[in-house]
Structure formats: C-alpha cells, structure tokens
Amino acid sequence: MYALYYFPGNASLFPHMALREIGAAFELRLVDRTKDAQRSEEYLRLNPNGRIPVLVDGDLVLFETAAIVLHLVDRHPRTGLAPPLGTPQRGEFYKWMVHLTNTPQAEYRAWFYPWQHVADRAMAGSVKQAAGERLGRMFDVIAEQLGVGPWLLGEHFSAADLFLFMLVRWGREMPHPPRDRPELAAHAGRVLERPAVQAALEAEGLKAPIF
Numbered sequence: 001m002y003a004l005y006y007f008p009g010n011a012s013l014f015p016h017m018a019l020r021e022i023g024a025a026f027e028l029r030l031v032d033r034t035k036d037a038q039r040s041e042e043y044l045r046l047n048p049n050g051r052i053p054v055l056v057d058g059d060l061v062l063f064e065t066a067a068i069v070l071h072l073v074d075r076h077p078r079t080g081l082a083p084p085l086g087t088p089q090r091g092e093f094y095k096w097m098v099h100l101t102n103t104p105q106a107e108y109r110a111w112f113y114p115w116q117h118v119a120d121r122a123m124a125g126s127v128k129q130a131a132g133e134r135l136g137r138m139f140d141v142i143a144e145q146l147g148v149g150p151w152l153l154g155e156h157f158s159a160a161d162l163f164l165f166m167l168v169r170w171g172r173e174m175p176h177p178p179r180d181r182p183e184l185a186a187h188a189g190r191v192l193e194r195p196a197v198q199a200a201l202e203a204e205g206l207k208a209p210i211f
C-alpha cells in the first residue's frame with residue numbers, strides 16, 4: 001500500500017492520477033498548506049525541501065513528482081503507462097517527463113512564487129510577468145510538438161500525458177492560458193475523459209473549470 005502526501009491541485013495531482021490509472025492500493029495523506037504543514041517538522045523529515053508531494057512505498061520515501069511517477073511506472077510495467085524499456089518510444093517518454101519537470105514545471109515556481117526569485121519584493125510583479133511570457137513560449141513549442149496527437153507519444157497514451165494535463169491546468173488563470181492553443185485544449189479534454197482522472201479530481205474536490 002502506497003501513501004501519497006498531497007494537497008488538492010498541487011504537484012501531487014500527477015502521481016495521484018497515475019496511481020488511479022494503475023489501479024494500485026494507496027492512501028492519501030493531506031499536507032495542509034493552509035496551515036503551512038509542508039514546513040512542519042514531521043513533513044520535513046519526509047522531504048527536507050518542504051515541497052509537495054512525497055510518496056511512501058514501504059521503506060522508500062520519495063520526493064520529486066516526476067521521480068515518483070517514474071518509480072510507479074517501473075513498479076507496474078504491465079499497466080502501459082510507459083513504453084517498454086529500451087525502445088525508441090521509451091526514449092521519447094523520458095524526453096517528455098524530463099522536459100516537463102525541468103522546463104515548464106520549474107518555470108511555474110517563478111509564476112506562483114515570484115517573490116522568491118528577487119531580493120526586492122517590489123519586483124515580484126515583473127518576475128511573474130516574465131515567467132508567464134516564458135511559459136507561453138514553452139507551451140507554444142509543446143503544442144506544436146503534440147500536433148494532433150492524440151497523445152505526446154502519438155497513438156500511445158502514457159504518464160507524460162497526465163503530467164502535461166496538470167501543467168496545462170495550472171496555467172488556467174494566466175492572461176494567455178495554455179488552453180488557448182487548440183492542440184493543448186484538445187489534449188486536456190481527452191485526458192479529462194479518463195475515468196481515473198475524473199476520480200482523482202473528485203477525490204481532491206477540484207471543480208470546473210478544470211483547465
């Protein structure tokens with residue numbers, strides 16, 4: 001039985017959707033950000049960075065959402081959430097997982113926490129605006145690469161699609177949201193139709209508009 005430390009809509013949504021796609025037994029443990037629980041002594045023992053999520057798998061305690069999902073797809077190879085090891089498609093899968101985590105996901109930190117990126121908090125608005133513009137260019141490229149899809153790996157649905165869905169969702173209140181790109185809106189719509197995704201959103205209490 002896995003335990004996933006989460007907060008609704010946070011980076012934990014990606015492994016949460018993956019766990020439901022896999023059909024694995026898991027328990028959700030709320031890290032109450034409204035009380036800064038991510039900075040509690042108890043949580044810092046699990047993730048000294050004070051960030052959500054964490055997955056506990058027996059004696060293994062993992063932070064980093066992409067690493068958690070890579071571990072889950074390895075633990076459940078027959079669920080098809082990643083192409084077989086050593087295939088060109090597996091390489092494409094790694095490309096998207098790494099790109100999404102170290103490019104748009106990392107950039108979102110500047111969008112959501114701009115004051116952490118400047119010594120002078122008065123500049124935070126400018127940092128946020130620039131982050132939004134960089135994210136826009138990143139989503140332009142992703143949309144172009146995705147094309148008609150239907151998935152990031154073409155005909156093969158993978159965990160990377162869940163990741164992209166979460167990142168598109170995070171930008172829903174941007175001046176030029178990711179959903180403005182027809183490829184990304186169509187992709188998010190397809191992911192949203194999946195029963196496992198619906199179940200995860202419902203369990204986290206996330207309501208429309210989802211993206």
Ligand SMILES: N[C@@H](CCC(=O)N[C@@H](CS)C(=O)NCC(=O)O)C(=O)O
Nearest residue numbers: 010011038050051052053064065066
């Ligand atoms: N690289 C980390 C980033 C996780 C992250 O930034 N989580 C956010 C929520 S989406 C968080 O914990 N924010 C609370 C804080 O920074 O205090 C991962 O992918 O797990």
